[in-house]
Amino acid sequence: MLQDTQNSQPESGKDQPLLIVARNLACQRGGRTIFTGLDLDLADGEALLVRGPNGCGKSSLLRVLSGLLRPAGGTLGWPAAPEEETAALHLHYLGHQNAFKSVFTVRENLASWAGAERNPEREELALATFQLEKLADTPAHLLSSGQGRRLALARLLAVHRPLWLLDEPSVGLDVASVKLLEQAVETHRQNGGGVILTTHTPVELEQSRILDLAPYSKTDLQRKASTGPGEDSRSGKTEWKDEDPWF
Amino acid sequence: MVLSSFLSVLKRDLRLALRQKSDLATAVLFFILTASLFPFGLGPEPNLLARIAPGIIWVTALLAVLLSVERIFLADYEDGALEQLILSPAPLELVVLAKIVAHWLTTGLPLILAAPLLAVFFNMDFEGLGVMLLAMLLGTPSLSLIGGTAAALTLGARRGGILIPLLVLPLYIPTLIFGVGAIDAALFDLPYKAHLFLLAAIMTVSLLVAPLAGAAALKQAVE
Numbered sequence: 122m123l124q125d126t127q128n129s130q131p132e133s134g135k136d137q138p139l140l141i142v143a144r145n146l147a148c149q150r151g152g153r154t155i156f157t158g159l160d161l162d163l164a165d166g167e168a169l170l171v172r173g174p175n176g177c178g179k180s181s182l183l184r185v186l187s188g189l190l191r192p193a194g195g196t197l198g199w200p201a202a203p204e205e206e207t208a209a210l211h212l213h214y215l216g217h218q219n220a221f222k223s224v225f226t227v228r229e230n231l232a233s234w235a236g237a238e239r240n241p242e243r244e245e246l247a248l249a250t251f252q253l254e255k256l257a258d259t260p261a262h263l264l265s266s267g268q269g270r271r272l273a274l275a276r277l278l279a280v281h282r283p284l285w286l287l288d289e290p291s292v293g294l295d296v297a298s299v300k301l302l303e304q305a306v307e308t309h310r311q312n313g314g315g316v317i318l319t320t321h322t323p324v325e326l327e328q329s330r331i332l333d334l335a336p337y338s339k340t341d342l343q344r345k346a347s348t349g350p351g352e353d354s355r356s357g358k359t360e361w362k363d364e365d366p367w368f
Numbered sequence: 369m370v371l372s373s374f375l376s377v378l379k380r381d382l383r384l385a386l387r388q389k390s391d392l393a394t395a396v397l398f399f400i401l402t403a404s405l406f407p408f409g410l411g412p413e414p415n416l417l418a419r420i421a422p423g424i425i426w427v428t429a430l431l432a433v434l435l436s437v438e439r440i441f442l443a444d445y446e447d448g449a450l451e452q453l454i455l456s457p458a459p460l461e462l463v464v465l466a467k468i469v470a471h472w473l474t475t476g477l478p479l480i481l482a483a484p485l486l487a488v489f490f491n492m493d494f495e496g497l498g499v500m501l502l503a504m505l506l507g508t509p510s511l512s513l514i515g516g517t518a519a520a521l522t523l524g525a526r527r528g529g530i531l532i533p534l535l536v537l538p539l540y541i542p543t544l545i546f547g548v549g550a551i552d553a554a555l556f557d558l559p560y561k562a563h564l565f566l567l568a569a570i571m572t573v574s575l576l577v578a579p580l581a582g583a584a585a586l587k588q589a590v591e
Contacts, residue, residue, distance in 0.1 A: 212455075
């Protein structure tokens with residue numbers, strides 16, 4: 122899958138093993154080109170914030186990286202992973218949907234996601250990290266939207282995967298819950314994991330790199346809308362009022 | 369690893385089905401109620417009913433399966449769980465097979481258990497009963513397998529639920545022919561083994577094709 126690993130040094134110049142390497146990546150959906158010529162690296166312990174205006178292809182990028190969407194061009198690989206490790210064992214993908222079963226309890230949902238890899242210790246850790254212990258035996262259809270999002274996030278910890286791909290993980294979360302998410306991400310990075318995330322709400326991560334998708338984006342939407350960084354903070358669709366949403 | 373992931377998906381789907389008992393009962397009730405309409409429509413003529421019983425039981429069983437086959441993947445598709453299943457380490461073909469097996473256990477098997485009741489309704493000869501159960505045991509898995517593949521294929525489509533019968537009914541015809549043929553043969557004291565073997569052959573082929581086709585269709589659906 123992966124070509125030219127030799128000249129794929131990360132921009133940060135670190136020697137850590139790369140969790141994911143993308144070269145000249147292109148994406149098409151419904152015959153429309155979303156972005157082209159995208160290079161991307163992520164090493165152990167790094168966090169990458171993908172930014173860009175609505176519709177520029179952030180979600181598509183994460184879906185391509187997860188393997189759900191086939192890239193229209195370019196190469197994608199994870200050099201740090203052992204040979205036999207498939208994408209499934211390498212990464213977690215958190216999409217817009219929470220993917221839990223409303224008739225299952227919180228704990229049953231965690232168990233069903235973990236499947237054959239179920240580990241009660243990790244399950245408890247996941248519940249504790251996102252403060253879901255008290256809700257563990259509550260059917261998921263009784264959860265509020267923020268609690269539901271926390272349950273979806275708890276999946277990240279129920280089974281270990283080195284790479285996390287998080288599409289708008291903070292949607293519906295209150296300030297305290299965003300802190301829980303930040304802590305979980307930092308802990309994951311300290312344990313040698315990497316995180317790529319998109320967000321429209323402020324998520325504070327130490328020394329995170331930023332990928333601006335706008336220059337790669339080929340959608341007409343983007344050409345009109347993107348005039349510079351922080352553009353979508355003025356688009357009026359998001360609720361916060363910070364001057365700079367990213368930091 | 370492979371077996372345990374198969375079992376974990378199977379258990380998950382069975383548990384989901386048991387939590388949603390109304391879904392579970394729909395297919396069986398549909399089967400019993402629809403089949404019991406025929407005596408009202410055709411008149412209480414015991415010989416006539418006994419003659420047409422195999423055909424009516426098979427056709428209504430087929431429609432009952434068709435009614436429930438859409439839900440194999442639709443709920444998972446709508447709530448995003450399908451993406452997680454595709455990204456899970458278990459081979460997707462195995463996940464598809466586990467979900468179809470769960471569907472058969474919660475739909476096909478109850479139909480088989482309800483069939484003797486209908487045989488009594490229709491005054492069917494008890495000599496045919498054993499062969500009918502055997503034929504259904506060999507035939508209904510094919511119905512779930514073929515229907516599951518169609519359900520996977522129509523996932524992305526708008527109003528996919530209406531497409532499923534169009535795709536599936538022609539493919540159900542061989543199962544229907546040999547299923548009814550086996551019971552008729554038994555009722556007329558003719559050799560019926562050939563029909564059962566052909567039902568088993570259809571099941572074997574579906575068992576091989578459905579997981580592969582279903583998995584490819586699911587990957588396409590989430591793109």
